[in-house]
Amino acid sequence: MAGEISMIGSVILALFLAGYLGQQYLPPPKPKVIGLDLGTTFCSVGVFQPGTGEVEVIGDEEGRKSIPSVVSFTDTEVLSGHQAQDLADTNPQNTVYDAKRFIGKIFERDVLEQESSRYPFKVINNNGSAEFEISTNHSFTVSPEFIGSRLLLNMKKMAERQLGVPIQKAVISVPAEFDERQRNYTIRAANLAGLEILRVINEPTAAAMAYGLHKVDVFNVLVVDLGGGTLDVSLLNKQGGMFLTRAMAGNNKLGGQDFSQRLLQYAVERVRQEFGVPPTLKEDIHRLRQSVEAAKLNLTLHPSVSIRVPLHLHTADSSAPPSGSSVPKPVVFQAVITRELFEELNEDLFQKILAPVKTVLAEGLLEKEDVDEIVLVGGSTRIPRIRRLISEYFGKQPNTSVDPDLAVVTGVAIQAGIMGGSWPLQVSAIEIPNRHLRKTNFN
Ligand SMILES: *[C@@H]1O[C@H](CO)[C@@H](O)[C@H](O)[C@H]1NC(C)=O
Ligand SMILES: *[C@@H]1O[C@H](CO)[C@@H](O)[C@H](O)[C@H]1NC(C)=O
Ligand SMILES: *[C@@H]1O[C@H](CO)[C@@H](O)[C@H](O)[C@H]1NC(C)=O
Ligand SMILES: *[C@@H]1O[C@H](CO)[C@@H](O)[C@H](O)[C@H]1NC(C)=O
Ligand SMILES: *[C@@H]1O[C@H](CO)[C@@H](O)[C@H](O)[C@H]1NC(C)=O
Numbered sequence: 001m002a003g004e005i006s007m008i009g010s011v012i013l014a015l016f017l018a019g020y021l022g023q024q025y026l027p028p029p030k031p032k033v034i035g036l037d038l039g040t041t042f043c044s045v046g047v048f049q050p051g052t053g054e055v056e057v058i059g060d061e062e063g064r065k066s067i068p069s070v071v072s073f074t075d076t077e078v079l080s081g082h083q084a085q086d087l088a089d090t091n092p093q094n095t096v097y098d099a100k101r102f103i104g105k106i107f108e109r110d111v112l113e114q115e116s117s118r119y120p121f122k123v124i125n126n127n128g129s130a131e132f133e134i135s136t137n138h139s140f141t142v143s144p145e146f147i148g149s150r151l152l153l154n155m156k157k158m159a160e161r162q163l164g165v166p167i168q169k170a171v172i173s174v175p176a177e178f179d180e181r182q183r184n185y186t187i188r189a190a191n192l193a194g195l196e197i198l199r200v201i202n203e204p205t206a207a208a209m210a211y212g213l214h215k216v217d218v219f220n221v222l223v224v225d226l227g228g229g230t231l232d233v234s235l236l237n238k239q240g241g242m243f244l245t246r247a248m249a250g251n252n253k254l255g256g257q258d259f260s261q262r263l264l265q266y267a268v269e270r271v272r273q274e275f276g277v278p279p280t281l282k283e284d285i286h287r288l289r290q291s292v293e294a295a296k297l298n299l300t301l302h303p304s305v306s307i308r309v310p311l312h313l314h315t316a317d318s319s320a321p322p323s324g325s326s327v328p329k330p331v332v333f334q335a336v337i338t339r340e341l342f343e344e345l346n347e348d349l350f351q352k353i354l355a356p357v358k359t360v361l362a363e364g365l366l367e368k369e370d371v372d373e374i375v376l377v378g379g380s381t382r383i384p385r386i387r388r389l390i391s392e393y394f395g396k397q398p399n400t401s402v403d404p405d406l407a408v409v410t411g412v413a414i415q416a417g418i419m420g421g422s423w424p425l426q427v428s429a430i431e432i433p434n435r436h437l438r439k440t441n442f443n
Contacts, residue, residue, distance in 0.1 A: 033198060033420035034159045035413030036172040037206075038148055038186065040100045041228045042066040044409035045155035047163065048417025055210075055413040057406050058162045066405050067158075070097045071150045075137040080150045089286075092120035094134050099147035102130035104178075104185030148189030156193055170195045171416040173408050176202040176234050176245050177439040198419045204234035205243045205431050206411030207377045210402045214241055214414075218372040220364075224357065224390060224398075225377040229255040231353060235360040235371075244432045247363035249356035249440040254349065256296075256380040262345040263292035263337070267307070271333050277313050281328065284311045288333075295337050300382045304338040343385045350385055354393060355442045363440070374398035377407045 031047040035055075044065055046057040057065045064082065072084035072095040079087065088095045098119070106128040107115070115130075116123035122133040124141065131141040152170075159167050174186050187197045204223035208214070213221055218238060225232040232250040236243050267288050272278040279285055291307045298305040312328035343350070361368060374394055380386065381404045391397050402410055 030163050030165050031417065031420060032165070032167070033169045033171060033416040034156070034167055034195075035409060035411075035416035036152060036155055036170050036190070036195075037203075037409035037412055038100065038151060038155075038172060038174075038189070039069055039227070039408070040098055040230070041069055042405065043069050043151050043155060044406060045159050046406075046409045046413030046416075047159065048413050048420070050417070055410045055417075056162075057409055057413070058158050060158055067151070067154060068097070069100065069151055070095060071099070071147045072096070073134045073136050073142075078150060080154045093122065094136060096121050096132050096134075096142075096147050099132075099144040103144040103148060103189065104182035105130070106181070145185045145189040145192065148186065149192035152190050152193040152195060156195060168194065168196055169198055169420075171199045171201065171412050171419055172197055173201050173203045173206045173412045175232065176204055176248050176437075177232075177250075199415060201412060201415055201431055202234075202243075202245060203377070203408050204232070204236060204245065204248075204375075206409075206415065207375050207407040208236055208238075208243065208373075209411035209414050210407040211373070211375055211399050213238070213373060213375070214243070220246075220366060220371050221373045221375060222357070222360070222371045222394075223375045223377060224353070224381060226353065226380040226386065227255050227378040228257050228380070229253070231255060231356060233356040233360050235364040235366070237364070242430045242432055245437060247360040248437065249359040249363070249442070251352060251356060251442045253443050254352055255378075258349055259342075259346050259380070259383070260289070260293050260296050262349070263296060263342065264289055266337075266341075266345055267292055267309075267333070267335065270335055271311065271313075274333070275313050275315055275331055277315055279311050279313060281312055284309075284313075287311070292337075296342065299337070299339045299342050300384065302339075304336055306334065306336045309333045339384070346385075350383075350389055352442065353386065353389060356440065357390075357393065359440050359442075368394050375407070376400050377404050379405050 029050055031049060035046045037044045044057055044067065046055050049056055059065045060067060067081040068085040070081065070084040070088065072079045072087040072091055074091065084095060107125065107130060109125055112123060112125045112130060124131050124133050131143055133141050156167055170190060172186060172190055174183055183200050187200065190197045203225065207223050208221045221236040221238065223234045223236065230250060230252045231254045233248065234245055235247045237246045268278050279288060287309050291309045295305045295307050310330065310332050312330055315329050371394060374390060376398045387398065387400065
């Protein structure tokens with residue numbers, strides 16, 4: 001009798017052990033929910049890996065994690081991402097970018113016309129909503145959410161290739177200022193790509209989560225997001241695991257493009273001084289622009305860079321025959337650009353970053369000393385002068401350890417992990433919608 005009991009006990013113990021060991025040695029479950037950052041200029045996709053507890057931002061076949069938010073239409077294909085970007089110069093009227101600026105938004109007629117004049121593609125008004133007119137070998141219109149769906153489909157495929165499983169569910173981020181309609185149309189874009197959206201979270205909240213701020217004892221978090229063309233500043237208030245957006249302000253005409261433009265103006269002026277004429281050919285301006293853009297990025301790491309740009313100038317050169325003087329003369333423009341010069345050229349623009357920062361503090365009824373953490377998002381926050389400006393204003397260092405281009409997608413992937421159930425249960429992050437908040441804009 002006693003033997004029987006002990007045998008049953010051993011069987012139970014063995015079963016228990018097998019279960020335990022099985023759990024230990026089974027490969028960790030694959031993530032089923034992806035996190036999406038559908039940005040104005042770039043998009044990214046990430047997953048929370050339950051095995052390692054880390055976020056993996058997924059790369060394309062060439063390992064690139066930030067995919068241009070560009071869709072291009074040809075006679076035979078619809079391309080997106082880098083492939084579409086490559087067509088921007090040769091197929092400008094059918095290559096759509098910045099679609100996020102139009103999604104789910106109702107425009108006044110003249111506002112839309114003004115917006116449209118900024119782009120090489122045609123934006124038309126369909127009863128207040130924007131649509132893009134495409135003419136390949138036939139003409140048709142597409143909606144901003146269709147453009148979004150092509151980008152998200154690309155993200156979905158990248159994730160499926162990397163994970164080896166079909167993906168149907170996602171969490172997506174949107175700007176804090178998006179109203180309910182803009183959120184709905186963003187969800188519609190995802191649905192068109194075959195994705196069910198489990199939750200929509202605000203970009204600044206996602207960025208705060210990327211730094212684990214949902215898990216630590218902080219109350220007031222300031223998020224500064226400075227991208228290619230826009231500045232967004234948000235003040236978040238956290239109680240328990242819940243984030244509330246207290247105030248937002250920004251400048252939708254300030255960003256990296258403006259800093260590059262100042263460098264370009266400088267280079268053009270230098271060319272004029274050296275050769276007597278400014279560059280006028282489209283290709284020359286294009287090469288100068290690419291060169292100063294590369295120089296700007298290098299100046300983040302190096303104190304100075306030298307640029308060398310071959311140009312074709314219409315110089316009033318006496319050696320040219322009088323009648324054939326319209327033949328452009330090849331020259332090489334060389335210059336050394338220091339970080340100091342770059343900072344001088346842009347100091348007034350950099351100072352503009354503080355205006356919305358002061359506004360959110362005033363609207364949130366906080367002193368700058370009350371801000372517990374400062375989170376920097378967006379590629380332009382890599383610029384050393386901008387980091388210094390912010391840390392000097394607050395008298396403390398901002399949080400910068402996460403790649404500023406990937407902070408939002410990292411946070412969204414954490415939220416996707418929570419929604420997918422692969423996160424320890426005690427950690428939650430909930431966002432309290434704040435329906436009555438308005439964004440103050442400085443332009
Ligand atoms: C456009 O061109 C493609 C490929 O050449 C062809 O399949 C398609 O039928 C054409 N469409 C129209 C409307 O001509
Ligand atoms: C145009 O939009 C208004 C309000 O946004 C709506 O009431 C109306 O039905 C729409 N008209 C058409 C033709 O879609
Ligand atoms: C957004 O979608 C929800 C759910 O489908 C719907 O109830 C709501 O009316 C929509 N709001 C707007 C402004 O489109
Ligand atoms: C920028 O830096 C990279 C890597 O250090 C270098 O290959 C490139 O030539 C630099 N560009 C300029 C314009 O100095
Ligand atoms: C950044 O965030 C973490 C919280 O995850 C915090 O511990 C750290 O002190 C913050 N500040 C800086 C300057 O890194």
